Amino acid sequence: MPIHIIDRRLNPGGKSLENRQRFLRRAKSLVQGAVKKTSQERDIKDVLEGGEVTIPLDGMHEPRFRRDGGTRDMVLPGNKKFIEGDYLQRSGQGSAKDSGPGEGDSEDAFRFVLSRDEFVDLFLDDLELPDLAKRKIAHTESEGIQRAGYTTSGSPSNISVSRTVRLALARRIALKRPRKDEIEELEAAIAACTDEDERVMLLAQLEKLKAKIKRIPFIDPLDIRFRRFETVPKPVAQAVMFCLMDVSGSMSEHMKDLAKRFYMLLYVFLKRRYKHVDIVFIRHTDRAEEVDEQTFFYGPASGGTLVSSALQAMHEIVRERFSPSDWNIYAAQASDGDNSYSDGELTGMLLTDKILPVCQFFAYLEVGESGGSAFDLSDSSLWTLYERLRNSGAPLSMRKVSERSEIFPVFHDLFQRRETAQEKAAP
Amino acid sequence: MTERLFEGADWDFQTLQRITDACEEVATRDLGLDVYPNQIEVITAEQMLDAYSSVGMPLFYKHWSFGKHFAYHEASYRKGLMGLAYEIVINSSPCISYLMEENTATMQTLVIAHAAFGHNHFFKNNYLFKQWTDADGILDYLDFAKNYVMQCEDRYGRVEVERTLDAAHALMSHGIDRYPGKKKLDLREEEKRAGRRRQHEEEVFNDLWRTVPKGASKTRSAISLERRRKLLGLPQENLLYFLEKSAPRLAPWQRELLRIVRHIAQYFYPQSQTKVMNEGTATYVHYRIMTKLHQQGRISDGNFLEFLQSHTNVVFQPEFDDPRYSGFNPYALGFAMMQDIERIVTRPEDEDREWFPDIAGKNDVMGVLRDVWANYRDESFIAQFLSPKLMRHLRMFHLHDDPEERAGIRVDAIHDERGFRRVRRELARQHDVGYIDANIEVVDVDLSGDRRLILHHHVIKGSQLNETDAKRVLQHLADLWTYDVALIEVDANDKVLREYVVSPRPISAVA
Numbered sequence: 001m002p003i004h005i006i007d008r009r010l011n012p013g014g015k016s017l018e019n020r021q022r023f024l025r026r027a028k029s030l031v032q033g034a035v036k037k038t039s040q041e042r043d044i045k046d047v048l049e050g051g052e053v054t055i056p057l058d059g060m061h062e063p064r065f066r067r068d069g070g071t072r073d074m075v076l077p078g079n080k081k082f083i084e085g086d087y088l089q090r091s092g093q094g095s096a097k098d099s100g101p102g103e104g105d106s107e108d109a110f111r112f113v114l115s116r117d118e119f120v121d122l123f124l125d126d127l128e129l130p131d132l133a134k135r136k137i138a139h140t141e142s143e144g145i146q147r148a149g150y151t152t153s154g155s156p157s158n159i160s161v162s163r164t165v166r167l168a169l170a171r172r173i174a175l176k177r178p179r180k181d182e183i184e185e186l187e188a189a190i191a192a193c194t195d196e197d198e199r200v201m202l203l204a205q206l207e208k209l210k211a212k213i214k215r216i217p218f219i220d221p222l223d224i225r226f227r228r229f230e231t232v233p234k235p236v237a238q239a240v241m242f243c244l245m246d247v248s249g250s251m252s253e254h255m256k257d258l259a260k261r262f263y264m265l266l267y268v269f270l271k272r273r274y275k276h277v278d279i280v281f282i283r284h285t286d287r288a289e290e291v292d293e294q295t296f297f298y299g300p301a302s303g304g305t306l307v308s309s310a311l312q313a314m315h316e317i318v319r320e321r322f323s324p325s326d327w328n329i330y331a332a333q334a335s336d337g338d339n340s341y342s343d344g345e346l347t348g349m350l351l352t353d354k355i356l357p358v359c360q361f362f363a364y365l366e367v368g369e370s371g372g373s374a375f376d377l378s379d380s381s382l383w384t385l386y387e388r389l390r391n392s393g394a395p396l397s398m399r400k401v402s403e404r405s406e407i408f409p410v411f412h413d414l415f416q417r418r419e420t421a422q423e424k425a426a427p
Numbered sequence: 428m429t430e431r432l433f434e435g436a437d438w439d440f441q442t443l444q445r446i447t448d449a450c451e452e453v454a455t456r457d458l459g460l461d462v463y464p465n466q467i468e469v470i471t472a473e474q475m476l477d478a479y480s481s482v483g484m485p486l487f488y489k490h491w492s493f494g495k496h497f498a499y500h501e502a503s504y505r506k507g508l509m510g511l512a513y514e515i516v517i518n519s520s521p522c523i524s525y526l527m528e529e530n531t532a533t534m535q536t537l538v539i540a541h542a543a544f545g546h547n548h549f550f551k552n553n554y555l556f557k558q559w560t561d562a563d564g565i566l567d568y569l570d571f572a573k574n575y576v577m578q579c580e581d582r583y584g585r586v587e588v589e590r591t592l593d594a595a596h597a598l599m600s601h602g603i604d605r606y607p608g609k610k611k612l613d614l615r616e617e618e619k620r621a622g623r624r625r626q627h628e629e630e631v632f633n634d635l636w637r638t639v640p641k642g643a644s645k646t647r648s649a650i651s652l653e654r655r656r657k658l659l660g661l662p663q664e665n666l667l668y669f670l671e672k673s674a675p676r677l678a679p680w681q682r683e684l685l686r687i688v689r690h691i692a693q694y695f696y697p698q699s700q701t702k703v704m705n706e707g708t709a710t711y712v713h714y715r716i717m718t719k720l721h722q723q724g725r726i727s728d729g730n731f732l733e734f735l736q737s738h739t740n741v742v743f744q745p746e747f748d749d750p751r752y753s754g755f756n757p758y759a760l761g762f763a764m765m766q767d768i769e770r771i772v773t774r775p776e777d778e779d780r781e782w783f784p785d786i787a788g789k790n791d792v793m794g795v796l797r798d799v800w801a802n803y804r805d806e807s808f809i810a811q812f813l814s815p816k817l818m819r820h821l822r823m824f825h826l827h828d829d830p831e832e833r834a835g836i837r838v839d840a841i842h843d844e845r846g847f848r849r850v851r852r853e854l855a856r857q858h859d860v861g862y863i864d865a866n867i868e869v870v871d872v873d874l875s876g877d878r879r880l881i882l883h884h885h886v887i888k889g890s891q892l893n894e895t896d897a898k899r900v901l902q903h904l905a906d907l908w909t910y911d912v913a914l915i916e917v918d919a920n921d922k923v924l925r926e927y928v929v930s931p932r933p934i935s936a937v938a
Contacts, residue, residue, distance in 0.1 A: 003444070003447050003448075003451070003464070003465045003466075003467065004464075004465070004466045004467065004521070005440055005443050005444060005447065005466075005467045005468075005469070006466065006467070006468045006469070007440065007468075007469050008468045008469060008470045008474060008525075009469055009470060009471050009474070009528055011474070013471075013473050013474065013477075015474070015477040016476070016477045016480050016481075016493065016494060016497040018489050018494075019480065019481075019489055019490065019491065019493040019494030019497060020494040020497055020498060021494065022489065022490065022491035022494050022589075023491040023492075023493075023494030023495045023497075023498060024494070025491070026491045027495075052502065060495055061899070062492055062495075062593075062596060062597065063597050063895075063896040063897075063899035063900045063903070064597060064599075064600055064896060064900065065600065065601065065864075065865045065867060065884075065892055065896065065897060065900055066865075066892065066893040066896050066897075067865050067890040067891065067892055067893065068890065068891075068892075068893050069830070069889065069890055069891055070830075070886070070887075070888045070889035070890025070891065071827070071828060071829045071830065071888045071889055071890070072826075072827075072828040072888075072890075073825065073826070073827055073828070073839070073853055073856070073857075073888075074825070074826050074828070074853075074857065075755075075823055075824070075825050075826075075850055075853045075854040075857060076746075076747035076823065076824060076826065077744055077746055077747060077755065077821040077822060077823055078745075078746020078747045078748065078749070078752075078821070078822050079822040079823065079824040079841055079842065080822070082824055082838045082841060083838065083841060083843075084838055084839070084840055084841055084843070084845065084846060085837070085838065086837070086838040087834040087835040087836065087837055087838070088826070088835050088836040088837075088838065089835045090828075090835055090836060110495075110499065111502055112498035112499060112501065112502040113498075113501065113502050113505060
């Protein structure tokens with residue numbers, strides 16, 4: 001009997017991937033809730049590593065007709081001391097009952113591991129940059145291939161069979177290439193022919209036709225056509241995000257930690273979601289400097305506070321590198337709200353005249369001490385200033401944060417997809 | 428002395444070939460097994476997990492529930508809570524056995540003997556498998572099912588298809604014909620038939636029918652209950668079959684999906700009835716083959732010890748008060764019974780002669796076992812062949828737990844002269860699927876009234892349906908039926924214990 005031994009190990013994996021995606025799609029709201037809950041308890045770096053989530057199984061339950069209750073009979077192994085007619089005390093509920101995992105009621109919560117990508121995708125699922133409007137054909141980006149007619153040269157894999165055959169047919173008809181049935185007819189006539197002369201004539205005719213067939217090929221290299229493809233530049237939306245962080249002496253370690261967490265999230269969100277987003281990091285004390293992400297997140301700095309310096313720096317960078325006609329410009333500022341009293345007016349002016357007109361969206365995050373109820377009592381100078389601007393209709397979003405656990409909700413809130421709001425406004 | 432099949436733990440494909448040849452030699456010559464052609468495939472752990480999630484089949488239609496199982500298995504495997512099976516074997520012709528690449532050479536020999544010969548013989552010869560499954564056609568049918576589901580998703584939308592499949596899955600355990608009477612399934616034929624049916628519908632389609640005036644509906648109150656039940660083929664315990672044939676408003680493709688789920692359920696039906704026998708057979712066969720190979724010197728002492736270790740793990744039966752206890756281990760019980768039959772056939776005692784006059788001392792071990800393997804299922808196998816000696820050895824006892832009884836759980840019978848038959852009968856009953864699954868039937872449809880579908884659950888020993896689950900399943904049933912569904916639980920005296928009534932959800936609410 002023949003026995004086949006097959007090595008399947010090299011078969012492409014991920015056969016269950018589609019089922020898994022269906023499952024995740026179905027459980028989306030549940031998983032999303034779980035992801036958000038888990039991420040509040042974790043460090044940001046860990047969030048990006050994916051990991052285990054637990055979802056309530058209720059919505060994912062596959063019901064079956066099951067019976068329970070009633071009298072039960074069971075045969076068990078390992079009798080040591082019982083004899084017929086003994087009574088065993090019930091210990092709690094059902095002494096010998098033991099339902100395995102995946103059965104019955106024990107399955108009320110369902111744990112499984114999400115990959116890094118799945119986790120972050122779900123985490124960032126309903127977030128987006130608002131008003132990503134200005135689209136422009138970038139010079140370098142030539143994405144997208146599209147069909148563009150036919151050509152006489154190309155790679156064999158691109159041969160267009162139907163077009164080639166059509167041309168060949170036209171050529172064969174034009175050059176009067178004899179068809180197969182003509183030859184067969186002639187051969188039949190020759191076979192049936194009795195007259196010798198006629199037979200010779202027919203044979204000559206056949207020869208001629210056969211020679212002609214040879215001369216005129218069925219498909220000539222001339223006929224061959226290839227599908228042609230063109231690369232088309234696609235318009236892309238370019239965006240730049242300015243991250244402005246106050247690192248002055250008045251910011252405590254806790255506040256800096258909050259601000260950094262916020263920016264870390266923002267950074268992850270932008271990097272994952274948008275291909276064409278530039279990020280500019282600006283930190284400021286009483287002076288502002290543009291720094292790389294390493295310095296921004298991990299570099300130490302301290303000093304006085306002049307918020308206007310950061311805005312000024314941002315304005316200059318915009319003027320030099322990011323023309324507002326081509327770029328969608330966003331900014332997120334984090335600060336404890338302290339500013340030199342004398343700086344207030346300049347800050348307000350810079351914002352209203354220079355920054356806000358070119359910005360699609362400006363988010364301000366005010367960080368406070370943990371458990372800072374005192375901090376709610378009086379609004380900080382910056383908050384008061386911004387609130388005034390916002391009330392006069394500037395595209396400003398403002399939030400206060402004083403606890404780590406608030407970072408995620410606030411972040412979500414700021415970048416929540418706004419369709420719903422628009423839809424509500426539309427009708 | 429014959430040459431060793433392998434040394435140490437490493438193996439390659441030549442080794443596998445040698446092992447398979449050696450196993451086959453023992454299996455056919457010494458044990459007289461009759462098997463389907465074998466196909467042995469080596470797979471990775473990930474592929475094994477894939478197979479787990481699609482009920483062990485190499486291909487299956489797509490559905491979220493398989494993704495759920497995959498996620499579940501994967502999580503517990505990663506955490507080390509669960510080891511993977513050494514092999515999976517598929518009842519098909521050729522018989523496909525999947526071997527894990529991590530197995531050592533000894534383990535590969537064990538699983539080839541176990542799956543490719545033990546299970547394979549059982550699949551080919553047991554009457555239930557012969558009656559209910561079509562080993563030649565199953566893979567083609569699954570392929571058809573997969574494509575059909577995919578086409579339906581393209582045509583009618585994923586949500587709609589998922590909704591139908593969810594409902595069908597919920598009713599899967601009640602989509603089985605338990606009694607033969609119809610001719611054997613030919614799955615290939617089935618697939619062609621589905622194609623022809625669709626084609627016919629397309630050919631005779633005429634939009635004009637839609638415009639023909641309907642006329643006043645006739646009053647059919649005259650139809651007697653008897654006649655109605657006869658027309659609808661009631662009572663019917665195969666709920667999926669009933670819906671497929673009689674549900675008033677299902678689209679043809681939905682009926683086809685129900686049919687697919689029903690056929691697959693039917694395909695697995697024999698497996699659920701023969702767990703003990705199937706595993707017992709395979710374990711007994713691998714034990715015989717391995718011992719023989721060791722006797723022939725083709726497996727070294729060291730490797731044989733490795734085999735014995737995993738073999739004893741497989742057939743380990745914890746006692747009831749052991750924390751590891753989770754019911755009877757089908758491998759342990761099956762193997763013990765097969766060995767016990769061997770003992771009765773070759774070295775019977777007086778007791779055995781009295782209990783098993785037909786086989787005691789017959790001396791033809793394999794002849795008797797092959798006959799047993801061919802003609803029994805778990806329930807009848809235990810009822811016939813569980814010997815007093817084995818009951819004593821496993822110290823079996825029977826507990827009767829009546830919630831009404833204040834004194835506690837009664838020990839009804841133990842492994843003594845008075846109890847043997849009762850213990851054996853109870854254990855057999857525990858393995859009877861007809862007894863385990865709830866007995867639910869469609870009994871009537873209110874055709875003249877609101878078209879309510881009426882089901883009965885015949886309650887045995889006061890064990891009623893779990894309420895939450897029952898409601899959910901009935902919801903699915905009502906969605907397919909598209910009118911109200913009533914389930915009445917009645918006891919042996921036709922006393923109504925409980926009544927459920929569920930109305931179908933509007934389609935948009937489901938989506």
